[in-house]
Amino acid sequence: MKSEQLLVLRPDVAGLEKAAGILQGGGLVSFPTETVYGLGADARNDRAVAGIFEAKGRPQFNPLIVHVADIAEAQTYCAFNDLARQLAQAFWPGALTLVLPVQADAGISKLVTAGLDTLAIRVPDHPVAQGLLAKFAGPVAAPSANPSGKVSPTTAAHVTAGLARRIDAVVDGGACAVGVESTIVSCVGQPALLRAGGIPVEALEACLGQSLLVDEDPEKPTAPGQLASHYAPRGKVRLNAAYAKVGEVLLGFGPVEADLNLSVAGDLTEAAAQLFACLHALDAMGAAAIAVSPIPDRGLGRAINDRLRRAAAPR
Ligand code: TXA
Numbered sequence: 670m671k672s673e674q675l676l677v678l679r680p681d682v683a684g685l686e687k688a689a690g691i692l693q694g695g696g697l698v699s700f701p702t703e704t705v706y707g708l709g710a711d712a713r714n715d716r717a718v719a720g721i722f723e724a725k726g727r728p729q730f731n732p733l734i735v736h737v738a739d740i741a742e743a744q745t746y747c748a749f750n751d752l753a754r755q756l757a758q759a760f761w762p763g764a765l766t767l768v769l770p771v772q773a774d775a776g777i778s779k780l781v782t783a784g785l786d787t788l789a790i791r792v793p794d795h796p797v798a799q800g801l802l803a804k805f806a807g808p809v810a811a812p813s814a815n816p817s818g819k820v821s822p823t824t825a826a827h828v829t830a831g832l833a834r835r836i837d838a839v840v841d842g843g844a845c846a847v848g849v850e851s852t853i854v855s856c857v858g859q860p861a862l863l864r865a866g867g868i869p870v871e872a873l874e875a876c877l878g879q880s881l882l883v884d885e886d887p888e889k890p891t892a893p894g895q896l897a898s899h900y901a902p903r904g905k906v907r908l909n910a911a912y913a914k915v916g917e918v919l920l921g922f923g924p925v926e927a928d929l930n931l932s933v934a935g936d937l938t939e940a941a942a943q944l945f946a947c948l949h950a951l952d953a954m955g956a957a958a959i960a961v962s963p964i965p966d967r968g969l970g971r972a973i974n975d976r977l978r979r980a981a982a983p984r
């Protein structure tokens with residue numbers, strides 16, 4: 670249990686120095702990335718990493734993503750093949766996580782990889798995340814900064830609401846621009862999609878000139894975090910709803926009359942950016958039953974539908 674008041678840091682030099690110092694001391698700091706807020710710890714420090722699992726109530730078999738400053742640093746922890754290098758050069762910094770063989774002498778805590786011989790790694794595209802990585806000068810393990818199974822945070826206020834008293838600080842960098850987590854691609858063997866996310870699959874396939882194997886079966890997750898029930902607001906969720914039934918709140922998409930709307934214009938980028946904030950708002954409203962408009966399953970729509978299916982899954 671940490672102190673009552675969560676330390677909220679400004680994203681300036683002093684705030685980033687303070688945040689980096691907390692990480693160096695083995696503490697837990699939440700920071701903004703372009704996708705969602707992460708809950709960071711020194712990826713080489715077993716005790717610090719254990720603290721992430723404890724703060725989130727996260728099962729220890731579920732490995733974490735390591736955040737680094739650039740490709741050169743990523744290569745000190747992971748073995749890149751040609752396809753991985755191609756993806757990293759095209760999409761980093763950005764909302765793409767690569768799963769690659771971990772270098773044996775990398776010094777990454779076994780808790781980060783949950784004992785796997787692979788590591789999930791990414792270079793975030795956010796000035797505050799980059800500033801923190803520069804000041805800390807090391808690998809930062811960071812899952813999304815929410816209690817396990819709950820809705821991911823896209824503002825510092827979401828982090829405070831979910832994790833105050835469980836972590837040391839949050840750097841407030843405003844709302845996340847992308848709004849859904851990174852796309853996860855395994856480059857161990859044939860490149861495979863493990864989680865739809867902020868970089869559309871179509872863009873990855875265009876870059877590679879080949880299609881990705883798809884592995885999104887929630888019953889058999891290769892990314893062990895892809896549990897069926899996840900991203901769950903408190904209310905019951907009904908998908909592909911043309912309208913709200915009596916007692917339901919409608920989360921709309923496109924020009925429909927709705928209580929909340931992901932994007933009146935039907936814009937998938939805007940909808941992704943609004944998704945988690947809307948789910949948090951539905952919790953704040955006390956919505957017990959939520960109907961959601963249909964969302965096209967292309968581009969960022971694929972990541973949105975993945976999150977909504979898990980939000981609607983039996984708990
Ligand atoms: O956008 C994001 O990716 C955010 C920000 C903070 O970077 N992070 C994030 O982390 O979404 P988290 O812990 O919520 O999701 C990480 C996912 C989990 O599904 C986990 O199982 C998977 O990555 N993962 C981690 N290491 C893996 C590995 N070695 N092999 C396969 N999947 C892995």
Ligand code: MG
Nearest residue numbers: 812813821850
């Ligand atoms: Mg998460």
